[in-house]
Each structure stands twice: as C-alpha cells, then as structure tokens.
Amino acid sequence: MSAAKKELRIKDFELESSRYAGEKDSLFRTRVLISGLNFGVLGAFVNSFLIIPFYGSFSLFFGQIFVLICLVTRGLNAAVIALAISGATIAFKLDNPFLFAVLLAEMFTVHMLLKKGYFLLPSSFIFWLTIGTPLTLLFIAATSQFNADVLTISGLTQSINGLLCSSVAALIYTFIPTNSKYRRYHTAPPKFSRVIFSLCMLTVTLPTLIIALVFTWKTTNSKEHEISELLNNQAKLVSTATNAFLSEQADTISFIALALSKNYETGYAQSLLLDLTRKESSFSSMLVAEPDGRVIIAAPLENARKLQMGTYYSLKGREYYQQAVFTQQSVISEALSGKGFGSDPILAFISPIIRQKQTIGMVQGAIQLDRTSVLSWLSNDLIDNALYVILDKQKRVVFASESLDLPILSNFDFEPTQDRIVESIPALSFRGQNYIFQSSMIENDWEVFVLTKPNAVTHVITDNFYILGLSILLTLILFSFIATSLSKRLTKPLTQLSKYFSSNHQKPIRIEEVNVSSETVKLTQQIMDSKKIMLDFQHQLEHQVQEKTKQLQNLNAQLYTLAQKxxxxxxxxxxxxxxxxxxxxxxxxxxxxxxxxxxxxxxxxxxxxxxxxxxxxxxxxxxxxxxxxxxxxxxxxxxxxxxxxxxxxxxxxxxxxxxxxxxxxxxxxxxxxxxxxxxxxxxxxxxxxxxxxxxxxxxxxxxxxxxxxxxxxxxxxxxxxxxxxxxx
Incomplete structure (x- = not known):
C-alpha cells in the first residue's frame, strides 16, 4: 500500500467518524431533546431507586453513568439535558444542591479533555484529582460544620463515586465500534500507547474500586461492632461495679444498725462509729439519730465535737430518712448536697435500728461525691479512650470524666443525634461535640453513660481511602511506563511491515526476534500468502452463506408452522x-x-x-x-x-x-x-x-x-x- 493510499484511508476514517461528531446540534433539536430526556430519565430512575447505602449516611449513586454515556454518544447538549434531570434528582434526594454544580463541572471538564484526545476514564480521573475533590471539600466546608474526618470522607466518597461511574461508563463505551455514529470524540485513531494505558487503567481501576469499597464497608462495620461491644461492655462493667459498691456500703450500714439494736448505749455507739470512720475510707461521715430525726451521735471526731458543743442537727427533713422510718428498711438516697456537718455533695446510706419490731433510732453513713471517691470503686474498670457519666434517678450527675467538666449534681444536658458515619451506635451532642455512646441502668434507677468520639471509626475509613488513592496513583504511574514501552515494542514491527508493503521491492522483510514476540515473527513470515488464502476463504464463505441461507429459509418456514400449533x-x-x-x-x-x-x-x-x-x-x-x-x-x-x-x-x-x-x-x-x-x-x-x-x-x-x-x-x-x- 502506497503512502498516498494510506493517507487517504486515514482521511476517510476521519471524515466518516466526524460526520456526527462535527455536527453542531442545537440544544432544542428534537433528537437532542429526546436523547437527553431518555438518558436523564434513566439516570433519575437509578438515582431515585438504586442508591446503595455505603456507611452511615453516605450512599453511592450511579445515575451519572448515563450522563457520561450520553456525553460520549450523543454530545454535550444532550448531556446537559440529561444532567439537568439526573443531577437535579440526586441533589434533591441527598439534599445537596452543590452536588449538581460538581457534576456539571465534571461533565464540561471531561468534554474538554475528550476533545483533546483523552479517553473517558483518564479524563474523569484528572477532574476528580485536580478539581472535583477540592471543589467538593470547599462546598462542604463552607456549608456544614463537620469535623475534619467527616469532611475528608465526604470529599473522598464523592470522588470514588465519580470514578466508579466513569469506570462503568468507560467500560460500556469500549464496546461501541470505533466507526460508529454514536462515538462523538476521537475522530482520528488514537496512539497505541494511549489505548494500552486506557485499557490498563480501566482494567485496574474498576475492580480496585469495587474491592476497596467492599473492604472499607466490611472493616467499617467490623470496627463499629467492635466499638459498640466495647462501649456496651464498659457500661455493664461500670454498672456492675457501682451496684456492688452501693450494695457493700448498704450492707455495712445495715450491719451497724443490727449491732446497735443489740447494744444501744451511747458510749458503745460513739466508739463504733469513730472506729469505722477511721478504718472505712468510703464513708466521709456517720451518725446516729433518734426516731424523730435528731442526731445524737456523729463521727468522725470533728463532727462529734460539733455535736457536743450543743449544735442541733436533724434528718427529719430528708426524704430518704422519712422513707426509712416508714418502711423500716435500709434506703440509699439520691445524690444530694450535705447540710449540717457540711455542704459537699454526698450519697447517704441509712438503716433503721429495730428492737422488738420498733424503730429506736437510725444509723447513717455518707459518702462524699467527688472524682476521687467515685474513682475508688471504678478505677479498675475504666479505660483511657472512653468518657463516663453516672446519673442518679433524678438525672443529676453523680460522676463525670474530668474532660467533660460536669459538676456533681449538675444536669447532663445532651441532645440525641445521629452521626453521619457511625449510624449503628447511638449518638449524642454535648456542648458542640458529637459522641457515640452506650448506656446501662443500675438497680436503683441510676444510669451509666460510656462515651467516645466517632473518630475511632472514621480513622479506619480515611486510612483505607488514603491507601486506595495512593495505590491507584502508583499503579497508574507504573502502567504509564509499561504502556509506553509496550506500545513501542508492538508498533515497531508493524511500522516495518507497513513500510515493506509500501515499497516496490520483493526482498523479504527481516525483524530481529530479540525485540519482538514469536507471534510477530510468524505473522511476518506468513503474511505474503494471506491475501490468496483470504480470497479462497471468501469464495468458500460465499458458497456456504448461500447454502446456509437456503437452509435458514426452510427452517423459518418450519418454525412458522410450529409457531401456529x-x-x-x-x-x-x-x-x-x-x-x-x-x-x-x-x-x-x-x-x-x-x-x-x-x-x-x-x-x-x-x-x-x-x-x-x-x-x-x-x-x-x-x-x-x-x-x-x-x-x-x-x-x-x-x-x-x-x-x-x-x-x-x-x-x-x-x-x-x-x-x-x-x-x-x-x-x-x-x-x-x-x-x-x-x-x-x-x-x-x-x-x-x-x-x-x-x-x-x-x-x-x-x-x-x-x-x-x-x-x-x-x-x-x-x-x-x-x-x-x-x-x-
């Protein structure tokens, strides 16, 4: 084939391919409107009913596949109409109007890169790497109050979603014949290196994205389950430890009441209480009161001295005291402020002194509620990466981790919320901070909250995304070198063959076997006889086609008869x-x-x-x-x-x-x-x-x-x- 004929063939290809690509279709031409509406409705349907929940409130949507296919097969104007329908649907569905702007920017950027000869997937990759991800992060940061982890995950999820749609659209586009009227770009045959790179990228990107998304989803769910179990176990451990401690102190007071019911002499009672307050570190104070509530004995020693100085103390106004008198049973008070011997927050344990079924007095022990005293019964069960809050029956704070800055007896004013990423674990908002938590009830209607920040889960997702992005980037760099080297190796002997058939001499062509494959050498050796073989095959094929056509006509007649019965x-x-x-x-x-x-x-x-x-x-x-x-x-x-x-x-x-x-x-x-x-x-x-x-x-x-x-x-x-x- 002469150089002139070769050039003519390429020009014919370009004219045929550009017949449709070069048309300036108006936005309002009937076929443009119909194409855009069809692809837009398909995209809107997929965006409405085929959204795949990924993790938390993040979902994957695939309507953009149809917009990109519309772009590469029907042109920019039809794609604008398709995006107006499909993009508006997903923006409304996800309540994110800025998403439409990002998708619109993707479409125009990909359009410009396709016109410059890039393939669909590399064009989309360039957009999301340089424009799409930063633009998404900018929109989210300007309109939302998310923390850095959620902001990063939002942007990377959107980018991965875009690349996934582009990969599927590119895969479908590869099955459209090169000379098809439905190809709007690549009016001239692309370089072989670009073809190899595009195919390698498509082969790697789509499976990698799918595997990475599935892996991220599984590891995220596993981490959520692990943290939920940890928080739940911690809540139960703290509840058990608190129950055990309260029961132990209540038993101590009951034992003292039993002892005093047998020997109610003032000297014995005073000595017993003083001895217990010295040995028993949990109780900050102890006292004995008459049935009418008047305190007659107190410990430790400083309280006893105040009583001896004639100061009058009474428990009569305390609700828990009245309950113990009425029921003749031990009672644990709610958290309350002390009065009489001190005003610090306390927890009171009171038990009636009963002799011959008559209440002859009351014995009370009080535990001072501060971080140190509460930690004394919880220290073995607490972990460093969790925060704790214990509330009494009145929902007042009995204990709170220091970083929460919650005073004893204050209210734990939180708002139930839903974390965008960790949806399977309850969440709350407290003083502008979001936490995930588990809670557990204690026997006396107290409640234990164990909190932690969601970043324990979000770090898993961001780490996976960073690894995914780095892996894809390094893989593509590697494939760019491989594609360039491989294309040179494959195209060099083909170029030699082309020059050989363009020349008039009959000298056999020689290709160094070191630089090419054995298949290329074999092709070179047999190509001289190929035309004769092809012509013979063509004649045989024509004869076979005629025979098969007759057989098919007879078979169709038989099938018609069978179709009627x-x-x-x-x-x-x-x-x-x-x-x-x-x-x-x-x-x-x-x-x-x-x-x-x-x-x-x-x-x-x-x-x-x-x-x-x-x-x-x-x-x-x-x-x-x-x-x-x-x-x-x-x-x-x-x-x-x-x-x-x-x-x-x-x-x-x-x-x-x-x-x-x-x-x-x-x-x-x-x-x-x-x-x-x-x-x-x-x-x-x-x-x-x-x-x-x-x-x-x-x-x-x-x-x-x-x-x-x-x-x-x-x-x-x-x-x-x-x-x-x-x-x-």
Missing amino acids: DGLTQILNRSGFDELANASYRNCIRNHIKVSIALLDIDFFKNINDTYGHPVGDKCIKAVADMLTQQCKRETDVIGRYGGEEFIVMLVGGQIEEHQELIKMILTKIEKMTIKADDASIKLTVSIGMSSLKKNYNMPFQDIIKSADEQLYKSKRCGRNRLSAYVQ
Missing part, C-alpha cells in the same frame, strides 16, 4: 387460531354467512392438577382436544387451544341451530369420557359459552369472542357443565 394437543394455538379464524370471519361478514364462536373451559381443572399432578392434567387437556378434532371435521371448522384449559371453536355456514346441536353433543360426549390416572378414574365436564351471528354482520371479530366469553362465564355462574348461547 400447540405443542401438547397439536391443534392451533391462540396465535394460529386468531390468524386463521380472523380471515374466515372477514369472509363471513362480507358474504353474510352464519358463523358461531364457542369457548370451552374444563371445569375445576385446578383441582385435577392439584390432586393428580400436571401430567394427568395434560392428559385431560389432550383428551378434550381429541374430542373436538373428532367432532369438528368440516373444512370450515376451526378449533384451537386458547390458553391453559380453555378451547375455542369456530363453526361457519349452515344453520345456527346445527351449530348449537353440535356443541351440545360435544358437551355430552365430554361428560361421558373417563380419564385413567393410575388407580383413579377422572370424569370431566366443561362449561361452554357460544355466540352466533345471524343478522348483525357489523360485529368485529374480537367482539364476538368477547360475547362468547360472557356466555362462558354465565355457564360457570349457573353451575357449570352447561352451554349458554347467544344469537345476534
């Missing part, structure tokens, strides 16, 4: 009956020939199938078909299986009364039939509806069938096994 009964099926009967019916209408249509339905056929099985049901259907074939023998009679257990008969000519007599005889003969099924004998009956034309020759074919169908239902309503006929 029912496979089970070998009578006409519905399609075959309608075709033949309609032609005969038109002749009857034109010539005013009497005609009848009868519809037959086997009574209670479902019961036969359910009782004896479908093979027996098929046997019954064939028996009815055989009976119709035996009785309707005239050339003008047309019978068919109209569906399931329903048959249809068309009788032409003669008198209507003769038609009715024939159908009645068929009804009687079927009633007398017996079908053998294993050890059982089955009796059949049919319901028949019949409609006849005697005068009204203006009725369409479908109307007379409808009339016969109405008569059939009349027979069923009247008890079945009968004929209902109508003449018009």
Whole structure:
C-alpha cells in the first residue's frame, strides 16, 4: 500500500467518524431533546431507586453513568439535558444542591479533555484529582460544620463515586465500534500507547474500586461492632461495679444498725462509729439519730465535737430518712448536697435500728461525691479512650470524666443525634461535640453513660481511602511506563511491515526476534500468502452463506408452522387460531354467512392438577382436544387451544341451530369420557359459552369472542357443565 493510499484511508476514517461528531446540534433539536430526556430519565430512575447505602449516611449513586454515556454518544447538549434531570434528582434526594454544580463541572471538564484526545476514564480521573475533590471539600466546608474526618470522607466518597461511574461508563463505551455514529470524540485513531494505558487503567481501576469499597464497608462495620461491644461492655462493667459498691456500703450500714439494736448505749455507739470512720475510707461521715430525726451521735471526731458543743442537727427533713422510718428498711438516697456537718455533695446510706419490731433510732453513713471517691470503686474498670457519666434517678450527675467538666449534681444536658458515619451506635451532642455512646441502668434507677468520639471509626475509613488513592496513583504511574514501552515494542514491527508493503521491492522483510514476540515473527513470515488464502476463504464463505441461507429459509418456514400449533394437543394455538379464524370471519361478514364462536373451559381443572399432578392434567387437556378434532371435521371448522384449559371453536355456514346441536353433543360426549390416572378414574365436564351471528354482520371479530366469553362465564355462574348461547 502506497503512502498516498494510506493517507487517504486515514482521511476517510476521519471524515466518516466526524460526520456526527462535527455536527453542531442545537440544544432544542428534537433528537437532542429526546436523547437527553431518555438518558436523564434513566439516570433519575437509578438515582431515585438504586442508591446503595455505603456507611452511615453516605450512599453511592450511579445515575451519572448515563450522563457520561450520553456525553460520549450523543454530545454535550444532550448531556446537559440529561444532567439537568439526573443531577437535579440526586441533589434533591441527598439534599445537596452543590452536588449538581460538581457534576456539571465534571461533565464540561471531561468534554474538554475528550476533545483533546483523552479517553473517558483518564479524563474523569484528572477532574476528580485536580478539581472535583477540592471543589467538593470547599462546598462542604463552607456549608456544614463537620469535623475534619467527616469532611475528608465526604470529599473522598464523592470522588470514588465519580470514578466508579466513569469506570462503568468507560467500560460500556469500549464496546461501541470505533466507526460508529454514536462515538462523538476521537475522530482520528488514537496512539497505541494511549489505548494500552486506557485499557490498563480501566482494567485496574474498576475492580480496585469495587474491592476497596467492599473492604472499607466490611472493616467499617467490623470496627463499629467492635466499638459498640466495647462501649456496651464498659457500661455493664461500670454498672456492675457501682451496684456492688452501693450494695457493700448498704450492707455495712445495715450491719451497724443490727449491732446497735443489740447494744444501744451511747458510749458503745460513739466508739463504733469513730472506729469505722477511721478504718472505712468510703464513708466521709456517720451518725446516729433518734426516731424523730435528731442526731445524737456523729463521727468522725470533728463532727462529734460539733455535736457536743450543743449544735442541733436533724434528718427529719430528708426524704430518704422519712422513707426509712416508714418502711423500716435500709434506703440509699439520691445524690444530694450535705447540710449540717457540711455542704459537699454526698450519697447517704441509712438503716433503721429495730428492737422488738420498733424503730429506736437510725444509723447513717455518707459518702462524699467527688472524682476521687467515685474513682475508688471504678478505677479498675475504666479505660483511657472512653468518657463516663453516672446519673442518679433524678438525672443529676453523680460522676463525670474530668474532660467533660460536669459538676456533681449538675444536669447532663445532651441532645440525641445521629452521626453521619457511625449510624449503628447511638449518638449524642454535648456542648458542640458529637459522641457515640452506650448506656446501662443500675438497680436503683441510676444510669451509666460510656462515651467516645466517632473518630475511632472514621480513622479506619480515611486510612483505607488514603491507601486506595495512593495505590491507584502508583499503579497508574507504573502502567504509564509499561504502556509506553509496550506500545513501542508492538508498533515497531508493524511500522516495518507497513513500510515493506509500501515499497516496490520483493526482498523479504527481516525483524530481529530479540525485540519482538514469536507471534510477530510468524505473522511476518506468513503474511505474503494471506491475501490468496483470504480470497479462497471468501469464495468458500460465499458458497456456504448461500447454502446456509437456503437452509435458514426452510427452517423459518418450519418454525412458522410450529409457531401456529400447540405443542401438547397439536391443534392451533391462540396465535394460529386468531390468524386463521380472523380471515374466515372477514369472509363471513362480507358474504353474510352464519358463523358461531364457542369457548370451552374444563371445569375445576385446578383441582385435577392439584390432586393428580400436571401430567394427568395434560392428559385431560389432550383428551378434550381429541374430542373436538373428532367432532369438528368440516373444512370450515376451526378449533384451537386458547390458553391453559380453555378451547375455542369456530363453526361457519349452515344453520345456527346445527351449530348449537353440535356443541351440545360435544358437551355430552365430554361428560361421558373417563380419564385413567393410575388407580383413579377422572370424569370431566366443561362449561361452554357460544355466540352466533345471524343478522348483525357489523360485529368485529374480537367482539364476538368477547360475547362468547360472557356466555362462558354465565355457564360457570349457573353451575357449570352447561352451554349458554347467544344469537345476534
């Protein structure tokens, strides 16, 4: 082939490819509007109903696939219409109007890069790397109050979603022939290195994205479950430790009350309380009161001295004291402020001193509520990366981790919320900070909260995304070098072959085997004989095509015949009956020939199938078909299986009364039939509806069938096994 011919072939390719690509389609041309609407509606449908939840409130949407396919197959104007529908749908669905702006920017950027000769997937990759991700992060940062992790995950998720859509669209685009009118770009053949790089990128990117997304989803769910279990276990441990501590202190006070019930001497009681406050570090103070609430004994020593100085102290106004007096049982108070011996927050344990079923006094121990005292019973169960809050029955703070800055007896004013990423664990907002938490109830209606920040989960996602992005970037860099080297190796011998066939000399071409594959060498050695082989093959193929065409025509004729008959009964099926009967019916209408249509339905056929099985049901259907074939023998009679257990008969000519007599005889003969099924004998009956034309020759074919169908239902309503006929 000469250089001039080669150049002419390339120009022909360019002209053919640019026939459609070069057209300046107006936005309002009919085919542009229709194409844009079709792709836009498909994208909107996918964005509305096929959104895949990924993690938290983040989802993957795929309507952009159709916008990109519309761009590369129908052009920019049609893609604008498609994006207006599809993009607006997903922006509304996700309540994110800025998403539409990002998708619009992607479409125009990809359009410009495609015009410069880039392929679809590399164009999309360049956009999301340089424009899409920063633009998404900018929009989210300007309009939301998310932390850095959520902001990063939002931007990277959007980028991965965009690359996933581009990969699928590029995969579909590769199956469109190069010279197809539906290719709007690449009017000239691209360089081989670009083709290899694009295919390598497509081969790597799509599976990598899918595997990475599945892996991220699984690891995120696993981490969520792990943290949820950790928080839940911590809440239960703290609840158990608190219950054990409260029970232990209550038992101590009950034991003292029991001891004093046996020896209620003032000296003994004073000595006992002083001794316990010295040895028992949990109680900051202890006292004994009369039944009327007046304190008569106090410890430690400084409290006893205050009492000896004549100061009057009473428990009568305390609710827990009144409850203990009334019930004669031990009581644990709510968290409260001390009064009398001090105003610090305390937790009081009180038990009645009972002798001969009479309350002779009360003994009380108080624990000072501060971080140090509470940590004394919780220190073995707390972990460093969690925060703790313990609330009493009145929802006042008994204990809170230091970083929360919650004073004792204050309110834990939080708002339930939903974390955007960690949805499977309850979340709350406190003083502008979001936490995930688990809670547990204590026996005296106290509640334990164990909190942590969501970044324990978000770090897993961001780390996976960073690894994914770095892996794809390094892989693409590697493939760019491989593609360049491989294309040179593959195209060099092809270029030599082209030069060889362009020249006039007959000297055999020689290619160094070190630099090329054995297949290329073999191709070079055999290519001289290829044209003769191709011509011989073409002649043989033409002959084979002619033979196959004849065989196909015969086979089509056979298939047409088979398509008209029912496979089970070998009578006409519905399609075959309608075709033949309609032609005969038109002749009857034109010539005013009497005609009848009868519809037959086997009574209670479902019961036969359910009782004896479908093979027996098929046997019954064939028996009815055989009976119709035996009785309707005239050339003008047309019978068919109209569906399931329903048959249809068309009788032409003669008198209507003769038609009715024939159908009645068929009804009687079927009633007398017996079908053998294993050890059982089955009796059949049919319901028949019949409609006849005697005068009204203006009725369409479908109307007379409808009339016969109405008569059939009349027979069923009247008890079945009968004929209902109508003449018009």
